[in-house]
Amino acid sequence: MSSIPGDLRYTKNHEWVRLGADGNVTMGITDHAQELMGEIVMVELPPAGQDLRAGQSAGVLEAVKTAEDFYAPVDGKVVAANEALESDPGLVNRDCYGEGWLITIHPSNPSQFEGLLDAGQYKELAGE
Amino acid sequence: MDKQTPLYSRHVALGAHIEPFGGYLMPIRYGSVIDEHLVVRKGVGIFDLSHMGEFRVKGAGALEFLDGLLTNNADIPVGKAFYSAMCYPDAGIVDDLIVYRLGDDEFLMVVNAANIDKDWAWVMSHTGSFDVRITNESDQTALVAIQGPKSQELAALLTTVDLDSVGFYALARGTVAGRQAIISRTGYTGEDGFEFYISAEDAPSVWDAAMKAGEPLGITPVGLAARDTLRLEVGYVLYGNDIDHSTSPLEARMGWAVKLSSDKDFVGRDVLRRQKEDGVSRLLVGLTVEGKGVIRHGTELFQGDRRIGVVTSGSMAPSLNVVVGLGYVEKACSKAGTKIEAELRGRRIPVTITRTPFYTAGSRRQ
Numbered sequence: 001m002s003s004i005p006g007d008l009r010y011t012k013n014h015e016w017v018r019l020g021a022d023g024n025v026t027m028g029i030t031d032h033a034q035e036l037m038g039e040i041v042m043v044e045l046p047p048a049g050q051d052l053r054a055g056q057s058a059g060v061l062e063a064v065k066t067a068e069d070f071y072a073p074v075d076g077k078v079v080a081a082n083e084a085l086e087s088d089p090g091l092v093n094r095d096c097y098g099e100g101w102l103i104t105i106h107p108s109n110p111s112q113f114e115g116l117l118d119a120g121q122y123k124e125l126a127g128e
Numbered sequence: 129m130d131k132q133t134p135l136y137s138r139h140v141a142l143g144a145h146i147e148p149f150g151g152y153l154m155p156i157r158y159g160s161v162i163d164e165h166l167v168v169r170k171g172v173g174i175f176d177l178s179h180m181g182e183f184r185v186k187g188a189g190a191l192e193f194l195d196g197l198l199t200n201n202a203d204i205p206v207g208k209a210f211y212s213a214m215c216y217p218d219a220g221i222v223d224d225l226i227v228y229r230l231g232d233d234e235f236l237m238v239v240n241a242a243n244i245d246k247d248w249a250w251v252m253s254h255t256g257s258f259d260v261r262i263t264n265e266s267d268q269t270a271l272v273a274i275q276g277p278k279s280q281e282l283a284a285l286l287t288t289v290d291l292d293s294v295g296f297y298a299l300a301r302g303t304v305a306g307r308q309a310i311i312s313r314t315g316y317t318g319e320d321g322f323e324f325y326i327s328a329e330d331a332p333s334v335w336d337a338a339m340k341a342g343e344p345l346g347i348t349p350v351g352l353a354a355r356d357t358l359r360l361e362v363g364y365v366l367y368g369n370d371i372d373h374s375t376s377p378l379e380a381r382m383g384w385a386v387k388l389s390s391d392k393d394f395v396g397r398d399v400l401r402r403q404k405e406d407g408v409s410r411l412l413v414g415l416t417v418e419g420k421g422v423i424r425h426g427t428e429l430f431q432g433d434r435r436i437g438v439v440t441s442g443s444m445a446p447s448l449n450v451v452v453g454l455g456y457v458e459k460a461c462s463k464a465g466t467k468i469e470a471e472l473r474g475r476r477i478p479v480t481i482t483r484t485p486f487y488t489a490g491s492r493r494q
Contacts, residue, residue, distance in 0.1 A: 039161060042422055062422040062444070064353060064443060065161065067424065
């Protein structure tokens, strides 16, 4: 049984999304997703300033045997990417909701956040 | 419908990630792929390889039959094994396999799980007038492997067979944990190791005994994901990834297992002979990624604007901490040290052609 914090929003692609006090959203992959993928050995992140649309590939997580894209949860501009993952991609496994975050986006359409799954809906989707 | 091996319940109890592979529900990993990989490099790991197929070939014509079907020489001493390709007339590969000589007129062919039905049909369609009886014993046979520098220490706890007398690619018959077994010093990891061919009903007790005896040695069950990274680090090919009907054993650098100089006649020989005389246009090479990115099966390879080949296997190599792969490139670009590029999601990353094995410190005996 994986951890699904109640204060976050989620996507169908097993990403979590946190709304910051500044209106920016930070995202990562869920505990369920990191457990399914196994050890992340490399992370490809988008450059700051890149415009993304909701559902668009934002980067790639490479596990030993598989690679998975991760997707922008909302429209917006990348304002930060987690550079610590460059030297320690395993942070995604060890602390997926904290130090293993992926990117922060400045949303261009803030109402999209409210349309994301809540913890209960995600729990159902993840089959837990 | 995917089959279960006789050890399926053990894998479930161990919490393995289980996925279909070659028609069987197989443990991909139990926990960390990297840990499982490193245990085999440093200690001993245990594998359920019961998905592999086994065909027994018996009869006065067994040797002649196999010599006509396989690229390698089947006339080896009783008690030894050999690796071979089995080709189509066009030199494409039906399968790669290990063959054990159990007696003057008795052999055991061990084939890839995904190819069991295809191989069986192929083998049976070539029996002609040979005096052979062939049985598909895949469902009744289990295969448990122990691999790693400590595998002989573990095997000695499970059998009274004199293991020092069992050389690399040799076998002995005896008991393992009290059960009848063929014990061979073979493997797919680059490490010393043994494979135990046992009957399906004996598999759980052999597995349990090995897990128990191996506990002080730090034995760890190892899934197919680490099996794949282990074989890749030593440059072993995987059927379906690196070799298949569209590749010839000469392109795959398996020429050492293709006997063209003797008068041995076998399926595919004429085309292989021509390929050897004319030279092949592409070769399987080792690839080391110099930049950031992971090459995978299907990643395209370039020199400047020209596409020169394609990756057939690729992964982070846990013992080396670099990304390595295998792939076919044009012969002109196949020399070790040649700098090429891989295209990953529209981006080019530098790759160097590298001599295999990538990992050279393995405990495998010669």
